[in-house]
Amino acid sequence: MDIKQNICPKCGGPSEGGLCSSCRAAELEWITCDDRVLCTHCPTCGSLKQQNTWTDCKLEKDKLIDEVALSAVHIHEDVRSLSVSLETRDISPNRTSVNVGVKAKLYGVPVEHKCRVLIVWSKEQCDRCSRLSGGYYEGTIQLRADGRKPDDYEKDRANAIAHSAEDGLQETGERLSFITETRETKDGLDIIISSHNIGDIISRNIVKELGGKVTRHPKLVGEKKGIPVYRITYLVRLPKYQKGDVFEENGSYYEIRGTDSGGVKYFDLQDSSTKTTRNEPCGRLIGNVKDSEFAFVNYTEGNTAGILDPKTFENKECLTYPWLEIKEGSTIRFLRDYDNERIIFVG
Structure with missing residues (x-):
């Protein structure tokens, strides 16, 4: 041994100064494991509760067990080359035992540790499911039309727009923005919503696609912690x-x-x-192009076209338009003007 070489004061072995790597590793509590972990989850949607806050969970049960078990293991920041093995066993419907094996290097010295973590599963209805089951709402979107009733297409599109907005908000973490209920009425469609934000988004998106305008009608329903609570009716009136x-x-x-x-x-x-x-x-x-009929074009001549009426199977000569490219043997869409007994080509 070089006389100038440092000596570990504990074991007498060579050292770079102070304790050697082996003694430093032996004295340091490099790992701790929680014996018991409580995991509260919603039996309806599977959300997890952490420190009184609910979050969505998309993990399968096996992956979730691994995540919960690993959260109970606390590793010192100097540990390197970490390797963890897990062996799980369900000992009851609400208890899972996990044997944790850890191998690593600490100051270049191989170390290993084994511990047991008991996961206790607790069921509790989450904030969102609690509101859903209780029919909670903060507003109603009323789909109506000027001088008529919304048709099936408009109601279906409004419903699809609403659920698309709901999915988007849920993806961004707005758990309490959801559709409580959707129901058809004699005048149109009512969409019951749980927050003002989702009401604003849905009504704005419906008008953006289907036209019309939105008017908001708030109603004071009480107070919560000294703050006024309003329920808002969003009247979406589609154009004539x-x-x-x-x-x-x-x-x-x-x-x-x-x-x-x-x-x-x-x-x-x-x-x-x-x-x-x-x-x-x-x-x-006259009608809407989505309800148009299709006719076979028998011939074309100048500004007229002979078509086969799909209802009567008679040949009918109809005026064409310069912008239409009608070819013999093709099909064309049309609407019927019954009052004037005319065929109107729509492309």
């Missing part, structure tokens, strides 16, 4: 005409291409021009 409607005005036919706060955009089926007006059209409604 909806996207795809075809109307007749002064002998000409037009298709609604969009409705928003800026006005109504419509397409001239004769000359293919697009116009926008702030006032709703006053024409006669």
Whole structure:
């Protein structure tokens, strides 16, 4: 041994100064394990409760056991090359025993440790499921239409928009923003919602896609910790005409291409021009392009086309429009103007 070499004061072995690596590793409590861990979960949705806060859990039971067991193991920051093995055993419906084996290196010295963690499973209904089961709500979105009733398509789209908004909020962690109930009424559709935020988002998205406008009608229902509590009715009133409607005005036919706060955009089926007006059209409604029929084109000649009526199987000659590219042997969509006994091509 070099006389200048440092000596470990505990074991007498070589040292770089002070205790050697083996003695430092032997004296340091490099690992501790909690004997018992309480895991509170919601039996309905599987959410976990941590320090009075609920969070969604997407882990399978085996993965969750591993996560909970590992949370009970506390490792010193100087530990390196960590390797952990877990052996689990369910000893009762609400008890899981986990044998934990740990191998690592501490100051370059191999170390290992074994311990047992008991996971106690506790069931408790989470904040979201508690509100859902109790029918909690903070507002109602009423889907209505101006001078008519929303049709099935509009109600289905509004419902889909609402659930898409709900999914998005749940993904971002807004657990208490959800749809409590959806019900059809004689005038349209009511969507019962649990928070003002989801009500704002859903109503705004419905108008963005289907047109119309939203008015908010708050009602004071009490106080919570000195703060006023309001329930809000979001009246979503769809326009008289909806996207795809075809109307007749002064002998000409037009298709609604969009409705928003800026006005109504419509397409001239004769000359293919697009116009926008702030006032709703006053024409006669013919139908909607989503309900159009399909006809086989027998022949074309100039500005006329002969089609096979799919109802009567008769050949009918109809006026065509310059913007339409109609070819013999193809099919074309059309609506019937029963009042004028005309076939209106819509593309």
